[in-house]
Amino acid sequence: MNRDLLEKLARITPEEQRILNGSRDVDVSLYSNGGAFVVDSRKMLSSGHLIRIRTHTRFIRFPRHTHNYVEMTYMCAGETHHIINGSALTLKEGELLILNQHAEQEILPAGTNDIAVNFIILPEFFDQTLKMMGSIKNPLGDFLIGCLNSADSPVSYLHFAVSDVLPAQNLIENLVWTIMNDIPDVRHINEFTMGLLFLHLLSRTDRISSGGMNPDRELIISVLQYIDGHYRNGNLTSLSNMLDCEFTHLSKIIRRETGFTYQELLQQKRISKACELLSGTDLSVTDISLSVGYENFSYFHRLFRKYYGMSPAKYRKENRS
Numbered sequence: 102m103n104r105d106l107l108e109k110l111a112r113i114t115p116e117e118q119r120i121l122n123g124s125r126d127v128d129v130s131l132y133s134n135g136g137a138f139v140v141d142s143r144k145m146l147s148s149g150h151l152i153r154i155r156t157h158t159r160f161i162r163f164p165r166h167t168h169n170y171v172e173m174t175y176m177c178a179g180e181t182h183h184i185i186n187g188s189a190l191t192l193k194e195g196e197l198l199i200l201n202q203h204a205e206q207e208i209l210p211a212g213t214n215d216i217a218v219n220f221i222i223l224p225e226f227f228d229q230t231l232k233m234m235g236s237i238k239n240p241l242g243d244f245l246i247g248c249l250n251s252a253d254s255p256v257s258y259l260h261f262a263v264s265d266v267l268p269a270q271n272l273i274e275n276l277v278w279t280i281m282n283d284i285p286d287v288r289h290i291n292e293f294t295m296g297l298l299f300l301h302l303l304s305r306t307d308r309i310s311s312g313g314m315n316p317d318r319e320l321i322i323s324v325l326q327y328i329d330g331h332y333r334n335g336n337l338t339s340l341s342n343m344l345d346c347e348f349t350h351l352s353k354i355i356r357r358e359t360g361f362t363y364q365e366l367l368q369q370k371r372i373s374k375a376c377e378l379l380s381g382t383d384l385s386v387t388d389i390s391l392s393v394g395y396e397n398f399s400y401f402h403r404l405f406r407k408y409y410g411m412s413p414a415k416y417r418k419e420n421r422s
Contacts, residue, residue, distance in 0.1 A: 102177050102274055109281070110156050110177055111216050120160045127163055138166040142223060145170070151226040152291060154280045157181065157217035163208040171222045174198045175273050179215030183208050186257045188312050192217070195264025197273070197302070204257035218277055226292065260310045261302050269305075272298040306330070320344065320351075321358045325366070332370040333394040337363045371395065372408050379417040386413045 113121070116128065132140045146153050157163075157174065165184075174181075176192045183190045183198070184207040192198050200206060202224075211217070263269045276294050279287055302309070306329040311322060327340050340363075341348045355363050371393040378389045387398055390413075395401035405413050 102270075103278075106274070106278055106281070107177055107216065110218060110277075111214075114156065114158070116158055117160055120158070125161075127158065127161060129164075132166070138164060140166055140168045140170075140172075142168075142170040142221060145221045146223070151223045151288070152280060153221045154218050154277060155221065157208070157211060157215075157219055159211040159213065159215060162210050165205055165207040167205055168200065168202055168221075171202060171224060171227070172200045173220040173222060174200075175218045175220070175277070177216040177218055177277075179212065181208060181211050181215055181217050185312055188257075190258070190260060190312070192260075193262075193264065195270060197261040197263060197269075199259045199261075201257050220276070220280075226295070228292075258312045260312070261305075262308045262310070263302060263305060266301065266305055266308070269298060269301045272301065317354050317358055320346065320354060324351075324355055324363070328363075328366055328370050332367060332374060333392070335367070368404060369408075372405060375401075375405065375413065376409075376416065376420070379413055380420040386417075389413070 116131065119128075129135075129138060132138075132144055134141055134144070145155070174192060174197070176194050176196050176198075178194055180191055180193045183192060185200070186205050190198070261269075272294055276291060276298070279291060279294075306326045309322075309326075311319075323344060324340065327335060327343070331339075337352065338348060341351045344351065346354075352363060355361070355366070359366065361369070375389050375393045378384055378392065379386075382389075384392070390396075390398050390401040393401075395404075402412060405411075405416070409416055411419075
């Protein structure tokens, strides 16, 4: 992270100074209106704003709480130790943590050099992100974002170990800088930046972990990660053997938890990858068809038109990078 920006984020806040002066408890009135400790967006956001950042309060244990908004925590430097729905998680430098609104979180005391930024985000801020993700068929992304947005979701958090993924780091830093400096009239820029960030995050399925899922949903994560890495020649038989799960039983779980068959999820991934190659490379349509796993070029054309309502060539023309 930019050194000047990091120095600003590392400054001792008035709340932290009170703690250093001897206060032993977090001032709950700064965050909540009483009763159960629910950090309230009305306390954290100015009227009309959908997103804000604040640095995590160091030097004290932050007691168990929930939020009535989506919280995204980015570890700028050092590390913080979280207990989320009873499970321990260490967030290291460059990593990102996104909490479901209903997850119970406790944070152990952080030191001077443990600098984390909390994004306070109202769900409607993600509207543009969802539109951008909807334009690219990403089964894993659809599944995970749906879990986070659901009020009764069993997913308590998503953890992204992306400290070495430079595009993601740059996008997060851009968001922090823009929001921290209260740049006017940039709401749409921030929405598109968040959308691009999620596209990068969800393209690195090997760096995603989650918490709070039931066994079937944990299994679906493995299924979608398998598809992401084996979309060219993967098949359900190999997957069921790898997961040690009976073929028919696995098929039923996939359909119940995602609403799609394995083959439909595979198609979505292949077509998504074809879109990426069409807009970002000079490969011929035939070569792209082969590279995503379709040797029958006529079938590839029909399938592509089914998803996007146009030929691959027209898609390339309209979406060329």
